[in-house]
Structures are given as structure tokens and as C-alpha cells.
Amino acid sequence: MCEVIERNRAEGRAEGRAEVAIELLKEKLSIEMIARATKLTVEQVKEIGKKNALI
Numbered sequence: 912m913c914e915v916i917e918r919n920r921a922e923g924r925a926e927g928r929a930e931v932a933i934e935l936l937k938e939k940l941s942i943e944m945i946a947r948a949t950k951l952t953v954e955q956v957k958e959i960g961k962k963n964a965l966i
Contacts, residue, residue, distance in 0.1 A: 928949040928950065928951055929951075929959050931948070931949050932945050932949050932951060932955075932956050932959050932960075933959060933960075933963055933965065935948065935949075936956070936959070936960050936963070936965040936966065937965060942956045942957060942960070942966070
């Protein structure tokens with residue numbers, strides 16, 4: 912049960928970081944700055960941007 916809760920929390924945090932990255936991409940912040948702010952990799956930010964047609 913605890914493993915399920917922890918996995919759900921981790922997924923929620925990841926989704927939250929992705930949503931923040933999307934908003935920052937819309938504001939035209941640099942990919943590197945977004946990666947630092949969200950604790951995502953540059954590649955993850957690029958993938959999110961491409962998936963959402965923002966880069």
C-alpha cells in the first residue's frame with residue numbers, strides 16, 4: 912500500500928514539473944533555465960516542448 916502511495920506522489924510531482932515547464936516554455940524562458948527551475952533534464956524539457964508544440 913505504501914509503495915502505491917509513494918509511486919502516485921512521484922507521478923504527481925513529475926506531472927507538476929511538466930506543467931510548470933510548459934508554462935515557462937510559453938513565456939519563452941531558455942530551456943536550460945527551465946531545466947534548472949524544474950529539476951528536469953534539458954532533454955526532458957525539450958521533449959515536453961516538442962510534445963506540446965512549443966519548440
